[in-house]
Amino acid sequence: MQKKHVVLYVEGPTDEEFYNQLKEHIKKKIPERKFKVDSIDVICINGIAKFSTKLLAKFKKETLKKHPNEQIVVFLCYDYDVFEYGVHPPINRDQLEADLYRLGASKVIRLVANRTIEDWFMHDEQGILRYLRLKKETKIKGANGLEKIKYLFNCANRVYQKGSKVENFIKHLNMDIICSKICNEISSLCIELGSECLICHQKKEK
Numbered sequence: 280m281q282k283k284h285v286v287l288y289v290e291g292p293t294d295e296e297f298y299n300q301l302k303e304h305i306k307k308k309i310p311e312r313k314f315k316v317d318s319i320d321v322i323c324i325n326g327i328a329k330f331s332t333k334l335l336a337k338f339k340k341e342t343l344k345k346h347p348n349e350q351i352v353v354f355l356c357y358d359y360d361v362f363e364y365g366v367h368p369p370i371n372r373d374q375l376e377a378d379l380y381r382l383g384a385s386k387v388i389r390l391v392a393n394r395t396i397e398d399w400f401m402h403d404e405q406g407i408l409r410y411l412r413l414k415k416e417t418k419i420k421g422a423n424g425l426e427k428i429k430y431l432f433n434c435a436n437r438v439y440q441k442g443s444k445v446e447n448f449i450k451h452l453n454m455d456i457i458c459s460k461i462c463n464e465i466s467s468l469c470i471e472l473g474s475e476c477l478i479c480h481q482k483k484e485k
Contacts, residue, residue: 281348281349282318282349283315283316283317283351284317284318284351285314285316285320285352285354285471285472286319286338286342286351286352286353287319287320287321288324288353288355288356289322289323289324289356290325290326290356291326291441291442291444292323292442293396293441293444293448293449294323294356295322295323297400297452298321298356300449300454301465301468302321304458306472308469309472313473314472314473315473316352316473322337322341322342324337325442326442330375331370331371331374331378335375335378338379338384343382350386351384352385352386352388352471353379353384353387354388354389355376355389355390356392357389357390357391358391358394358395359394360394360395360423388467388471390465390468392461392464394424395424395425395441396424397424397425397427397428397441398424399424399457400428400452402456402460403453403456403457404419406451406452407452408431409451410448411432412435413434417431
């Protein structure tokens with residue numbers, strides 16, 4: 280049987296840390312804690328604008344060379360907000376997918392955080408407050424997840440900069456809480472890796 284490799288291309292270091300933790304969380308939900316794929320990588324591209332160039336270069340020079348003659352499933356992981364209002368989106372997603380298929384990808388799946396990955400983080404408000412050592416009753420201000428996290432970090436005399444790694448931040452988040460809220464968005468990854476999540480399996484059967 281042909282081997283299968285999954286690769287997740289993500290925007291920044293914080294995303295990379297989150298998706299690495301997410302894959303381990305999914306693994307715990309799989310019988311015998313074994314993915315139904317042979318290998319999986321999470322690769323940081325460092326910016327949505329570089330997806331079309333840097334991603335394709337990494338796919339050719341790294342992924343294809345390391346996994347010859349294997350099925351390769353590519354997940355494009357990015358925030359929806361960069362496409363929400365822009366007249367000229369930072370990447371042509373359809374063209375990127377076509378290029379990946381042309382180069383040898385077996386499947387390309389978009390895994391999109393709605394609206395930002397910080398909105399996902401904010402599903403565990405108490406975990407963030409504990410990490411920042413703020414009171415449980417702290418009022419949270421902001422129109423979206425990114426603004427709220429920036430506000431909370433400011434309350435703790437710290438700075439949250441999107442795209443930069445925040446030491447131990449992701450480790451303090453409750454993945455059970457977050458995953459229960461973002462099941463629709465991550466279901467394709469859960470299914471590909473072999474999760475027994477009931478909701479994911481219901482989606483697969485439709």
